[in-house]
Amino acid sequence: MSPLLFIGNIMLDIRYLRQNIEFVNQKMNQRGQAIDFDRFLGLDTKRRDILLAVETLRNERNDASKKIGELKKNKSDATALIAKMSEVSAKIKELDESLRTTEEELNNFSLMIPNIQHESVPIGQGSEDNPILRSWGKKPAFAFEPKAHWDIGESLNILDFARGAKIAGARFTLYRGLAAALERALVNFMLDLHTGEHGYTEVLTPFMVNRESMTGTGQLPKFAEDLFKIEGMDYFLIPTAEVPVTNIFRDEILEENKLPIHYVAYSPCFRSEAGSYGKDTRGLIRQHQFNKVEMVKFTRPEDSYDELEKLTVNAEEVLKRLGIHHRTVTLCSADLGFSSAKTYDLEAWMPGQNVYLEISSCSNFEDYQARRASIRFRREESGKVEFVHTLNGSGLAVGRTVVAILENYQQADGSVLIPQVLQPYMRGVDRIAHHNNNIL
């Protein structure tokens, strides 16, 4: 049995890469990535050489085996041929082993190459080079010094960081009373908006996934240390619903008329935050566990950039209805995520901290994830199979939305108003104050 090519589902189109190495290399440099393409080409050539050799031998053996069958049927002597094929088989086995290791190397190498950014992505060195695409609303004016949400939450006794730390550890928070209700209200409000008005279908997925799924969307193998792994089992806690939702169609061929597919999912997200020691240690900003409503799309290649614009607008709509001032930025080449071809970040204004904070990230992965996860569709016209494009965007990160509401809607008396659109989700409560922080 032969060693199997996993070669089909790697990142970039291997034939495209062979022929456009200069161009791709330049794109990688713009992302701040140095990829050793010489090594890649060497491995690729080596693989094809071995493949050709082994397939030639197999062809020889297949022919000979047929002859042996015939000889035996005619009661003729086949021992010489069998002996010869025995040698051929041994040789094939050798070559197979060498092919396997070469493909493994090539594959491992490929999995570490990020996506190629879209031509419209601005070239830059870091987040300071992300151009602002548009902004909505304006900074609210306060007649007092606005407080950060951690102070608001503690003073209203609705966010308990100390007990969160006691129960689990740093970067975990206990919500109580109306903060818990607010979080739940936001989840429902977002899901209702996206399903009811934006045309998404809700899905509820497993919150742990296997290694294949994590590899399909690009978290593995490169970002293993960012994930929580279940001890003794090959399961990982999801860092975003993007992972289980995108993998719904892993290893499938979809009908063109099913596209585009729009899904929205609530999930908790688990992130180890390795490497962010000492960063955002206060409050809800950077937690090991947080809730998120995530939109995921599967589209035809020619539709994906239109769909990215719509996806981004759908995410912005949440902030508009909540009345939160925000801006949308285009991530520059150096700030792009590993798997993304183009990303818009939504940044909400946080008056208590005097910063714009990322609250949503909307990306087009083009066929990058689709290749890794082998998600394809069949053209109606030609019957040809192609990779779909996948996209996703937060709609929104719920914990950070709570932060935005607490900081933007805080009042001089220390209470916090509830945006009108959320009140039906909180049984009409319009304000979180000391006297009612526990009523739901």
Added chain:
RNA sequence: GGAGAGAUGGCUGAGUGGCCGAAAGCGAUCGCCUGCUAAGCGAUUGUACGCCCGUAAAAGGUGUACCGCGGGUUCAAAUCCCGCUCUCUCCGCCA
């Protein structure tokens, strides 16, 4: 956790060592027939990777692999052996 059964193409389902990338049926596509519809007849109907030829890209030719996954036996494996995963049934346990 214990016992048993199973996993084959878009679907149903045959296949216990070579004639099997795989029967048959269904579905689908194209063509024929038909006043229309139905029925009927014929053909086609998986994916990946490589090589050749050629191209803007393709088309075309050819080879290899794939019958849940991985390994083994053999000149030769869907078929025999081992391990794993998943599904189903029964028992136990459990939200």
